[in-house]
Amino acid sequence: MIENDVTAKLRLRSPHEEDAKAIWELIKDTKVLDLNSAYSYLLLSKYFSDTCVVAEIESKVIGFISAFSPPHKPEVIFIWQVAVDEAFRRRKLGLKMLKHLLNRGSCNKTQFLEITITPSNKAAESLYRKLAAELKTNCELFTCFP
Numbered sequence: 001m002i003e004n005d006v007t008a009k010l011r012l013r014s015p016h017e018e019d020a021k022a023i024w025e026l027i028k029d030t031k032v033l034d035l036n037s038a039y040s041y042l043l044l045s046k047y048f049s050d051t052c053v054v055a056e057i058e059s060k061v062i063g064f065i066s067a068f069s070p071p072h073k074p075e076v077i078f079i080w081q082v083a084v085d086e087a088f089r090r091r092k093l094g095l096k097m098l099k100h101l102l103n104r105g106s107c108n109k110t111q112f113l114e115i116t117i118t119p120s121n122k123a124a125e126s127l128y129r130k131l132a133a134e135l136k137t138n139c140e141l142f143t144c145f146p
Helices: 003-009 017-030 038-047 093-102 122-134
Strands: 010-013 053-057 060-068 076-084 112-115
Touching: 003 010, 010 093, 017 038, 017 060, 017 076, 038 060, 053 093, 060 093, 076 093, 093 122, 112 122
Parallel strands: 076 112
Antiparallel strands: 010 053, 053 060, 060 076
């Protein structure tokens, strides 16, 4: 599939409850991210859909962002997981999903992103540095959970 085909068919949207199984399978198949219970992805899809993103092509879930606004911090979006199907990696899909999320009305008060990544996950670090560069802002890294 050529890049223009992928971009033309790509749909970014909020998750629905019926996406939970496909999201769980996507996370499992990454073999990199911590796999949470299928129930947790159901809860994210139902109660946090305004801050989560599904990427799909022809009804197949190929990407997912789980995120939420912490209680008492409406200016913060905490990014929990960013997953991209292996066949669609290195096409800036993670970056597209993050920008889509930040452009939603539900994120119009967002001033900061908080993210936790393992030090060995250089792909995630690169993703957030690219986002910061595109947004012309800072990306600060520090140890959160020693």
